[in-house]
Structure formats: structure tokens, C-alpha cells
Amino acid sequence: MYKVLVTDGISHTGLKSLLDHPNFVVERQPTLPTEELKKVIGDYDALIVRSQTKVTEELLLSADKLRVIARAGVGVDNIEINAATRKGIIVINAPGANTMAATEHTLAMMLSLARKIPQAHQKTAAGEWDRSSFKGVELYKKTLGVIGMGKIGTEVAKRAKSFGMNILAFDPYLTEERAKKLGMTKASLDIIAHESDFITVHTPLTNDTRGLINEEYLSKTKKGVRIVNCARGGIIEEKALVKAIQSGHVAGAALDVFEKEPVANAELLQNPNIIVTPHLGASTVEAQEKVAEEVSAEIIEIFEKQSIQNAVNMPQMSGETQAKLQPYLLLGDQMGQLVIQLLNKQAPSNIEINYYGNLIEEDTELLTRTLLKGILSYHLSDSVNLINALHLLKEQGVSYNVVKHPTNKGFANYMELSVSNGQETAKIGATVLNGYGARILKINQYRIDVRPEKYLLYIKHRDVPGMIGKVGSLLGDHDINIGTMQVGRTEVGGEAIMVLTLDRTLSANVIKVLKLIDGLQEAQVLELATVDAARERR
Template sequence: MAPRVLVSDELSETAVQIFRDRGVDVDFQPKLGKDKEKLAEIIGNYDGLAIRSATKATEKLIAAATNLKVIGRAGIGVDNVDIPAASRRGIIVMNTPFGNSITTAEHAIALMFAVARQLPAADTSTQAGKWEKSKFMGVEITGKVLGVIGAGNIGGIVCKKAIGLGMHVIAYDPFLSAERAQEMGVEKVELDDLLARADFITLHVPMTDKTRGILGKEALAKTKKGVRIINCARGGLVDEAALAEAIKSGHVAGAGFDVFEVEPATESPLFGLPNVVCTPHLGASTTEAQENVALQVAEQMSDYLVKGAVSNAINMPSITAEEAPILKPFIRLADVLGAFVGQVTESAIKEIEILYDGATASMNTKALTSAVLAGLIRPQVADVNMVSAPVMIKEKGVILSEVKRDKSGVFDGYIRLTVKTENQTRSIAGTVFSDGKPRFIQIKGINLDADVGNHMVYITNTDVPGMIGFIGTTLGEAGVNIANFQLGRDKQGGDAIALLYVDAAVSEDVLNKLRANPAIRQIKPLVFNVD
């Protein structure tokens, strides 16, 4: 029986035909995504779901999708897909990470021009029969400083185009190395420096806990007077109310927004303000981009459903069916090793070394390395996957090396990840035991044996008496249950670490109580997806 795919958002007829040509029974209902009840009623009849942004693949919908094997998102953003819920149900989530990069970058440049020369307001005035030439005094873009927040795929294209326009480009991106910045012809800066110097600011970062509200009231107050702000990335990166006040006060000269905190945006504090240009999330809305991502998602889903091939998957590595049983637990190990370092490292990464020891050296290390990199980047870029992660690392100029060696210790095989930044080196090693679960076996050169849980707390401290009691008592008084508590030190009175596996996330108030102890140097709450 041929696999069945439901297309619940607008895809081109050419894309729909790809499914048919490859032996997939496709049901094309492009308006269905807006009808949540009807969609949930019939979703159980399909093996695949092809969507854009209108369809919301929520936990409730996924629970009703009893036969669903793959969700394909035509586009890069997967905000409308509950990835953890899909993963728990064994549903692969695919996206098309690079199909609309040029289009979105061009839209950001277009908005920058529109704001610089007040084009929409001037057009409206002129077509109303007025001739208000002196009213619409603009500014040149040539010679101005463009601050790019996020110099990845789309941000990198914006940088290149802005340099071609004669702008001086400065960029803030924790993953951008100094060497890569030099290659791109941009100046790498910290966020506060960018805010103080930029004549135009454009955002090209995903929505994560770290980037949400990155341009809030305090950040906007640090910007240069007369700055113009462009956002074609994600709504919520900029505090719209705070920006509106800054525009009203005259501190910010204008803004161009394609994305909003609530979409569809029927109202916003920015609407109606002078020299604010707003568009209805058109970043990917060109004929070329829409066709490219539609064709790509149809090809990817068809290849998986018919041949079992996996590409551009958010929650599954690109591996063969023969490798899967052996490789799967080590893929999970690689991901959590990367996720550990990604969550505790805040400065720009310059070098990555991945050591495969013993049995792991003979595995598909390309897939394992991709999993390490995806875990490493995910705290900053939520929708990264094992296909896009290596590309992103390469684009940022990070030096990546793999080392393979024969068994050298007590474990049949293990993986060690070492990351170097401007001012420090971090290292963590792990293995998989017979139960198939990942274990941390070494951190900072200190040996331990730690289970990996969904919620953990990592502590570095000076080795002094009473630390176990202090940590345990503080967490106990806060009602935090410790499932596993692992300790290690390099020498008596030297550096020590503690890794706690807890039943739930630890609040910031409790973490601050722990930080009050002078022997504690660093505390990091960690989140892993190991269910």
C-alpha cells in the first residue's frame, strides 16, 4: 500500500506532483491547516504531513496522528511544530534550512532602504496629490554603520550585500570567530559596542531563551540616537512597546518590521508611528523561495517514506537502516555531550576536537560528529539539525577536527569533546553502558560516572569540606529532589566539580542561594532531552 501524505498548507502543484511521481498517495487540502478540529479528526489516516506555517502541529494534534511517520516543514522555522512531542511519538520532523535565505536577506535590505528614505509614507503622500518634498528628508546608507545581530546563514548574506552597498558592517554573534569575521569583511564586536555604534541594526537570530527580548528597554537605551532597527527574523526579539516609546521620544529614527510578537499582527504598539514600515511576514515570500522549499520538502518526505532515506531532519540523524540499532544510543550520547558544552560556554568557540576512542572510532563518525555539533549549537539556535550544524560551524570559521584511536582505557568505546574559546578550554567525555543510556565519565579531566537526566545542575568549586552538605541542604529546603549526585576533584583542596541529576528544573532563586557560597565558582542549570 502506498504511503499517504496530507498537504494542509499551500504548496505548488509541482511539489504535489513530486509526491505522486515518487509513488506517494497525496491528499492536497491547502486550507485545512487553519481548521484545527477537522485536521485533528483526519490526521490519523496519514503517514506524512507537509506544512508551511499555517498548520500548527501541536502536542494534541500529534497525539491524534496515530500513523504519522514524518512532518515536513517547507521553510526553516519549526516554531509551529512541537518537536519534543513528535520525537516521543517517533515522528521525524524535517525542514528546509536554506531554501529562503537569500529572499529573507533581501527583504531586510529592502526594509532598510524603505526606512532610510521613508518610501511608504512618501508614496502615500504623493499619490494623494501632495508634493511634500521637504517633509521626507532621508539618510544615505553608504558609509553608515550596520550592526548585524546574528551572522549565520541569513545574517551572513545581509553582511555581504551591505558591504556591497558601501556600509561598514559590525556583527555580534557568539559563534562567529575572529578569523571568520575577517574573511567576511566584518568587524566582530560585543552587543553593547554594536548598540552604541550602529546607525542601522538588523536582527538575524532564532528565538531562544537567550535571544528573547534581546533588544528590550535597557538595550534600546544603549543605542545610538537616530538608529533605525530592522527585524525580519522572529517576533519577540525586540520589545515592541519599548521600541514604540523610543520612536516617540525621537531616540530611534525609524524601524522596519516583518515579524511581530503576535501573528497575525492585527495590532501592535508600532502601528501608526512615523517612519515605521511594517510587512506581514514576507521574508520568505518570493516565487523562487516558496517554490524551492516546497520542492525540497516534497523530495525529502518522498525519499523517506519510499526509500527510508533521512535528510534535513531536526530530531533524527541521517543514518542507514543497517547502522541504526548500533549507532542510535551513541548519537544520543554525542548530542548530550555537545549540549553540555553548548550550555556552559558563553564566549565564541574557536576550535572543536572530537576524540573517538575504541569501538566508536569504527562507527559512522560523520553522523556522530553532526550530532555533537547539533547539540553544541542548539542552545543558541533551537532549530538546528544534524545536516545544517556542520555547515553553520564551517561558515563561522570554527576549526573542527576528529581524532580516532584504538581502545586506550577501561571502556570499550567513548567520545571526548574538547572546545577551545578565546580564554578557556572545556572538555567532557561520555560513553554508553549496556542499558543503552548515555553516561558522563569525565569533565575537565576529572573522572566521574554520572547518569544523564532531563534536568541537571553543574557546579565548579574549590574542594573544601561541607560542600556536599551545603548543596544537598539548600536543594532539600527548596523541595528539589536529587536523583543522582556525582562528585570529582583533581586533588585535595584543588578544583572540584559536582553534577546533579534532579527531578525538575531548579529556580533562579535557589541557584542564587548556592552561588552565595564563596567556594562555588560557577553554577549552570542544564537541560537535556533523553526521554
């Protein structure tokens, strides 16, 4: 018998397959305090949560039996994925179950914003018949800017077209061909700002999208624009939005998600031109049933058949292969993250993976997926995992090729990752050295030897005397501590690179000052979301 604990409000109907299964015992404790959860979690084989329960590393220390954590929804930001992985716990989610609910809520918010429905209802219900204060605008022939063309953004755009709206769409992976097929126009963020009457956001919350809609961006928008966010709090800077609405530049906003939840920001809650709902995007009977059905079915599959479909973190390989490849899986994820940043954070159109040495004798399918996941995660965040990486590549129209070479490049194992967007190419080569760990050995055409760290400063410069000293002195002046520095060049006096490991990231101002150094051509901080846990603790 497998014991399953449900700690949040999950649809009873959706859990039916688990509740009726003879090999599972389901216990529901939706209001269990954290301290109580710590005391009892050790008795359970599986845990099902929504967004309320925080599955922390501390909680997982007590979860000795736990094999599966299921998030009845998409986002897994309330679950410590790395801690679960280290404990050997599979984390699953339900990535597509709430698409329609979020889509329809976005449209409801847009219509409410256009026609001031909540405000009119409130005043009418209070007994005041006021028609003159609530003159709205039509969606017909207006321009809608859709930022993020994943499943939800695409479905919103399709439905907005039925209102007769002109659609401008932005997504790093959106091609002209796909946009044309969908009957919309591929556009830059700036064009969306300048031309849109409505803007709706449908991106994950990443380093790039946090504060995407800020004071600078809002200043570029068309006067009278209306903005909708049913995606993730933090994509829109709330202070900047309130300021733009108070000035009259932005006509209004409809928000379902907030920087801090529950929201208590009086400037948002009391502004008559802002509509707010308490994170209801996925809150329909159908969506809640679907997410519960999906995770219930997968829990049964995992325990009964060892079959995994929507794992966020689970490497699928034999124990022997896992032991050999485990260091390369972490390195592969890091290589993917780094190479997309070296491509100036542009979406690739082509990816090439090359394996050398003993790696060609191993089943590298999972390693390939890990490299691809690292690339995609920069733009897609936790919506991409080892299971869906290949599907998402195909969906975004990105081609990839894997080549295995019998040569060893001077190392027992070596892998090289190259990405191209048709105009630029970025390349990283790396290996794992016995006793020394992961090493980045090549960046583009330059040979180096760098251990992956959370913050790397990549500098391209002319190979002239004094350059290293100038960079080191400038960073010291700004209280930036350097861990290591490596230099690579192809010829004396030509172009060269240096890669520095730093204790913390650099501000935009420091980068700007670095670029003023004579002979320094490029400076960029490369940041890794995944680093070796043991090294982090040191």
C-alpha cells in the same frame, strides 16, 4: 501509490514534480481545521505544511501511515520533532530556498525605514501633499550592525556594502579572517550598539537570543539608531523597543516578525515610527516555488530511492547499529549541549571526539554528527541538523578530530568530547550503563557520576568543610528542590566541583547570591533541550 496531504498555501508550480509523478497522489486542503485533520491524517504517507498547521504530538497519534513531514520553509517550530522521531517519521525542510527573499525584504524594510516610505504613501494617498514631515536619512556612509552572520545576514551585509555602508558584524562563529574576506569588521554586541546607525537581526530564536534586544541593550545604542527584525519574533523585547522609540532614543523600527502572531499590539501598530509587515520575509513567488520544489523533490527521493538530504531528525544507520547506538545518540546530543555551555557559551574553534571500548568497532559517523549537532544547536537552533552539521562546521571555520582508542577506560563503551576556543577548553566524558542509563562521568579534570537532567547546577569551589551545606541551605531558602548532588575533586583541600540536578532553573539573582559564598568560584545552570522522554513523563 503514496498519498500526500498539503494543508497550507503551497505553490502549485512548486509541487509540479509531485503532482505529475505517477506514484504519488497529492490532495490539497489548505483550510482544514485541526479536528478534521486528526480524522484524516491516518490515510496519508506524507504531509506538507508551512507555518500555519501545527503538527502536534496529539495529531501524530493518529498518523499511523505517515512517513514524512515536510516543512516548506526553514523553521520547524510548528512541528513536534521529538514526537515525530519517536513515531519514526522523517521531518524535512528547505533550509536555503528563501534566503534571497528574506534578504531583499530586510533591505526593503531598511530603505522604507530610512525614507519613511509607508508613512509618506499613506498620507499622499489620502490626498495630503506633505513633503516637510518625511525628511529621511541616507544609507550612504552609515554604519550597519548585523547580528547573526548566517546565510541571510551575510547576504544582507553584502548588499548593504553596495550602498556604501560600513558593516559591523557579530556572530559566535564569525572569525576575523572571514570578516576581512567579506570586507566588514567583526564586532561585539556592545560595539554594534555603540556605533551602529542601523541594526538588523538575523539569528535563530534560542534561549540566548530571546530578548537579546532588551531595555538594557537599547540603552547602550547610539541615539537615533534604527532597528530591523525580519528574523524571529521574540529576539526583540517589544515593550522595551516601543519605550525607546517613544523617548526619542531610537528613531524607528521595521518589524516583519512579532512576539505573538498575528500581531495585535496597538503600541506597535499605531506608532508612526514603526513599520510593520505580516511576516512576509519568505513571501515571494520565487521563494514559495523554491521551497515547494525542494520538499517535493526530496519526498520523491525518500519514497523512491530512500535518499535523504535535508532531514531534521533522521538517523541513517542499519537497524542493528541503530539498536546498539540509540542510547548514545541521545547522550551525544546532550554532551554537545552541555560542553558548549561549559565553554561559557563561546563558539569553539576546535572540537575533539574520543571513542573507547566497543564503540570503536561500530560505525560512529552518525554519533559524531550527533555530538557536533549538539554543540552547534546552542547557537544555531533548528537551522542545524544531522545532515548539515559537518557543512556548518566547515562554513564556520571550526576544525574537528575523531580518535578511536582500543582501551576501555573501565567501561564497555565510553566517549569523551572536548571543545576549545583557543583560550579555554571544556571537556565531558560519558557512557551508558546497562540498567542505569546515561551517566556523565567526567567534567573537565573532575570525576563524577551524574545522570543528565533538564536542569543541572555546576559549581566550582574550594574543597573546604561546609560548602555542600551552604549551597544546599541557600537553594532551600529560595525554594529550589535538589534531585541529586555529586562532588568531584582532584586533591583534598584543592579545587573541586559539585553538580546538582534541579527541578527548575535558577534566576540570575539566585546565581548572584550563590557566587557570594566564600570559596565558591563559579556557578552556572546547564540546561538540556533534549532529555529522555520516558523520564520526563515520570
